[in-house]
Amino acid sequence: MKLQRSAATLALATMTVLGTTLVGTTSALAAPDRHAAITFDSARQAAPVVEAKGPRVFPHSADYHPESGKFVTGSLAHSTISSVDQKGRVRTIIEDKKLVSVQAVRVDTRGNRILASNVDYGTADRSTPATKFKVAGVAAYQIGSGRRLWYADLNKVAKDDKQHLIADVTVAPNGTAYAVDQLSSTIFRIDRSGRASVLLRHKLLAGNVDVPNFLNNVGMSAVAWMPGNILIVAKADGTLVRVPVDSPKKAAKVKLSKNLKALTAGIRVLPDRSIAVVSSGLLSGKAAVVQRVRPDRQWKSATVSTTDTVADPVTSSVTAGPRGATYALSGGLAALLAGKPNDGFTLRPVDVR
Structure with missing residues (x-):
């Protein structure tokens, strides 16, 4: 695999981590911002565009903390995890020398935790030639103190001496986390x-998408836990795979009315248990596409419809937002990987009807 600092590396970049101390999060994820009013009309959710003012903060994913009304993101340049309020104010809440690059962040409100996946593309402050694509882990931090609760080294669990890239993580109601590996056909389970242990290795999960001058054989890009104890795994090629957690070897493709747009980058579970999906225009150079997937009760088949687009083709994540809104993240990855300055990023509300 070759890595090149160019616009072609956009949507699959990672988040780096600086510092040796955990920064407390009590005030950063505390009460909601009373001054950030949100209005709605009868046609669609009308929520504010969040223009985040964070110099050289380059996030790849975002999640929403409803109790505080703030988003949580990582930083590609500064190796931090941050909170972002609805006025775009960015505050560092976690620094951890254990991390190299953060590919995904997940807020687990039941467990009062933030989970972050740890990877290494070879471009982070803590990258070394020996660790490039050899770092694979998930860390959990306590909301309120920022204290690290644990770190799961998935490279040691895999025991395969292969390249790894933990693209996403999801959490079941009982607190079990599941992480998907973009460069191998492996799903990990973390209590x-x-x-941690290997939940499943399966040929259905293997990658078949190449990003020129960046990555080959890109596979799983996102994962979500669903009622019925089922994992829905999105692959970069626009397919979905259902994995019954209690019988993972019965994994099977979801029969879609049409494939999702590639490169599939992120998914959000909606209140009715359908999902919103954002697919980056990394390969096409066209606007990122937002789609909604409405499944049958067991996720064996589903109907796909396009609901919106995002002008920035390098949109890499979709997340919940205030009062039920759905937001797409554009993190400025082109500037980062081209070595250019950046003074913020954008969280934009999108239609998922």
């Missing part, structure tokens, strides 16, 4: 205490 509440951070003990």
Whole structure:
């Protein structure tokens, strides 16, 4: 695999981590911002565009913390995890020398935790030639103190001496986390205490998408836990795979009315248990596409419809937002990987009807 600092590396870049101390999050994820009013009309959710003012903060994913009304993101340049309020104010809440690059962040409100996946594309402050694509882990931090609760080294669990890239992580109601590996056909299971194991290795999960001058054989890009104890795995090629957690070897493709747009980058579970999907225009150079997937009760088949687009083709994540809104993240990855300055990023509300 070759890595090149160019616009072609956009949507699959990672988040780096600086510092040796955890920064407390009590005030950063505390009460909601009373001054950030949101209005709605009868046609669609009308929510404010969040223009985040964070110099050289280059996030790849975002999640929403409803209790505080703030988003949580990572930083590609400064190796931090930050909170972002609805006025775009960015505040560092976690720094951890254990991390190299953060590919995904997930807020687990039931467990009062933030989970972050740890990877290494070879471009982070803590990258080394020996660790490039060899770092694979998930860390959990306590909301309110920023204290690291545990770190699961998935490279050691895999025991395969292969390249790894933990693209996404999801959390079941019982606190079990599941992480998907973009460069291998592996799904990991991590219990509440951070003990990790391999849930499944399966040919259905293997990658078949190449990003010129960046990555080859890109596979799983996102994962979500669904009622019925089922994992829905999105692959970069626009397919979905259902994995019954209790019988993972019965994994099967979801029969879609049409494939999702590639490169599939992120998914959000909606209140009715359908999902919103954002697919980056990394390969086409065209606007990122937002789609909605409405499944049958067991996620064996689903109907796909396009609901919106995002002008920035390098949109890489979709997340919940205030009062039920759905937001797409454009993190400025082109500037980062071209070595250019950046003074913020954008969270934009999108239609998922």
